Amino acid sequence: MLNPCRLCDAKCCKDHVITVTSFDVLRIIGKTGKKPSEFTELRTANLLNSDNDTIIECYKNKLRYEYVLALKSHPCYFLKDNLCTIHEFAPLGCRVYPHNDRGRVGARALCPTIAKLLFMIKKPDIMVGEYLRYFNEYKRIVAKWNKKHGTKEDCLEFLLEESKTSDI
Ligand code: SF4
Ligand code: SF4
Numbered sequence: 001m002l003n004p005c006r007l008c009d010a011k012c013c014k015d016h017v018i019t020v021t022s023f024d025v026l027r028i029i030g031k032t033g034k035k036p037s038e039f040t041e042l043r044t045a046n047l048l049n050s051d052n053d054t055i056i057e058c059y060k061n062k063l064r065y066e067y068v069l070a071l072k073s074h075p076c077y078f079l080k081d082n083l084c085t086i087h088e089f090a091p092l093g094c095r096v097y098p099h100n101d102r103g104r105v106g107a108r109a110l111c112p113t114i115a116k117l118l119f120m121i122k123k124p125d126i127m128v129g130e131y132l133r134y135f136n137e138y139k140r141i142v143a144k145w146n147k148k149h150g151t152k153e154d155c156l157e158f159l160l161e162e163s164k165t166s167d168i
Pocket of ligand 2: 012013018076077078079080083084085086087090091094095
């Protein structure tokens, strides 16, 4: 079947800011050998952020709300010639896109209309349930971190260590 993304110039990888979970980071490190600092960053959380449960709180001089992101810059670090170079192990949020958490193509997805129609036939690369299972576990780990009142420097290591020992 035609890959719907062939009909597009990777708009989602250029226009969206992608939240990655610590599970995504571990998987990408394992497959690419890259350091997390090469492809992730903690960014000040956007007030319009729709999911408060992934906001990371770091303390030092003042309270800060931040997000772990896959993007060092736009377009995405892993985008080459308008294609994802890590497609098979990309962040689960990327692999499920443009489907929403019920497996339907999201109304606000950036895909061209014809690509959206093809995505209605084509299933996501991973099961939506699997994506949600990891995402919910990530939220649990973030909540645990937020109770620690830790600093920005210690945050990623904590998230990664918790993910390594998670039952998931
Ligand atoms: S998922 Fe949609 S917006 Fe992203 S590259 Fe494919 S067609 Fe384009
Ligand atoms: S990881 Fe791949 S799919 Fe996700 S934003 Fe980057 S290039 Fe696009």
